[in-house]
Amino acid sequence: MSSERLVKKLPNDIGGTGCSTDKVHIFERELYPWEKRCHALLDVLDYHKIINTEEKRRGTENIGSEMASQLSYYEKWIVSASNLLLQKGILTPDAIAVKTKEVAARFNVTL
Amino acid sequence: MNEHHHGHDHTDGHEHDHTPIVNEEKPGYYEILEISIRELLIEKGIIKADEVRKQIEVLDSRSPVLGSKLVVKAWLDPDFRVRLIHNGNAAAEEMGISIYDNTEFTILEDTPEVHHVIVCTLCSCYPRPILGLPPDWYKSKEYRARTVKEPRAVLAEFGTVISDDVQIVVQDSTASQRYMVLPLRPQGTENFTEAELESLVTRDTMIGVTIPRI
């Protein structure tokens, strides 16, 4: 199969794929606190017209099929938001690098 | 995955703020990223910490209970049903529910001849201002891939069998409409109280994967 399919078809465009043996895993869980904060953050950014919902969606699509399949729902949201804030010149890559290192140290975690 | 524990000590020398929204377990990469992005935006004065907290409260205030109240009111009051179908946002406001996200709350009215089921194949569009946050299965690959092409098989996995003489309409939500099924009121509920009726209207009946049953 040629690679052009990866360009033409967004990784989230899955309507009609799969088969009858792909049973729906009827599962649900409470959001982790960080996921709820992430959701609220994107809502606040939308309200301020900094990142609208459609931009956020595009940001979860244009990460490519490998990331799209491996990242969870809210993991995609926060990566999307980060990339959009970089594209808009609101944050810089180094600011994110420095801050994540600081936050990780706060929790005694190595990145 | 990790339960919220209050078990760590402060011997690492770092003072940190035990505000209610901080998870005490060691954060993974994405949580660190979320904390970092939020703090950077607050430091730059682009957003305020309070705004995120307030929005969490808004998210927490929405649940299927709100949807069930709208459904039962529509069952009991034909004029409200008409208003709800004609303008979902205005009808929700009547009941004190604000649609906070510029979407159009849209009712899909089941009849004895037509059953609706809602899916968002491209992402996870869902009437969050009414029903709260969607369940994981609604956002899953399997539900999003298969509901549009084999709704009866998917509904059967939820224990729902739609009769062969009932038309199924699958709504693939792709724009700014946010859909909720107005299910049929079950037979034999003529003497039910509002509370009893509301208990029949579960979240899954408003997505359309199940139907209200006594």
Next chain:
Amino acid sequence: MTMKIVDHKPALFKEGEKAKIAEKFPIGHYRVPMYVRGKTVLIVKNLGRHINPELEAFGKNAGDEEWYYQVTIPQKELWPDYEGKDDDLLEIEVFEPWLDPINNAL
């Protein structure tokens, strides 16, 4: 009373009319899934005007509004092996730039 100057084209399609979803391949963002491309649809409702999501996705928050419609497609026309009632439907919202009139469909 002042006259409102309407600066947009009238809606191309009427409720009850048929149309065809275009077969074309944008890059970057779209809201018309592959499984409905090229299909004949029935226009059931004019949903009004809204900013084009393909432009909104690239930061446009105002202007460039387009008409969009609620359309239906019989399931048996979407899926060759469809098991269900003959009149089971798929319903979906589609923006006007994605819809071609039946007579002029390319």
